Amino acid sequence: MVLKESLMNLLKQKPISSITIKEVCELADINRSTFYAHYSDQYELLYSIEEEFIEGMVHTLSQYNFKRRRSFTNDGKNLRAYCRK
Secondary structure: OHHHHHHHHHHOOOOHHHOOHHHHHHHHOOOHHHHHHHOOOHHHHHHHHHHHHHHHHHHHHOOOOOOOOOOOOOOOHHHHHHHHO
C-alpha cells in the first residue's frame, strides 16, 4: 500500500517514464530489494494500481442492474475490456 501511495504522489509531479525505483522507495521508506520482491519495475506497480481500481469498479458496478445495450458480466471481463479501450 505504501508503494502504491508513493507512486501516486510522484505521478502528480511527473510522468511515469521519469520516475525511478529509487524515488519510489525513498518516498515509501523501504529498501529497493523489498520493492523488487513484489514488482519488476514502476510500470508493473502502476499496472497493479490500475487493476485494483478496475476490480473495485467492477465490484461496485456489478451490484447495479443497468438496462444498457452493452452487457457487463459479473466477472467483469467485458467491463475490463471496455475500460481498457
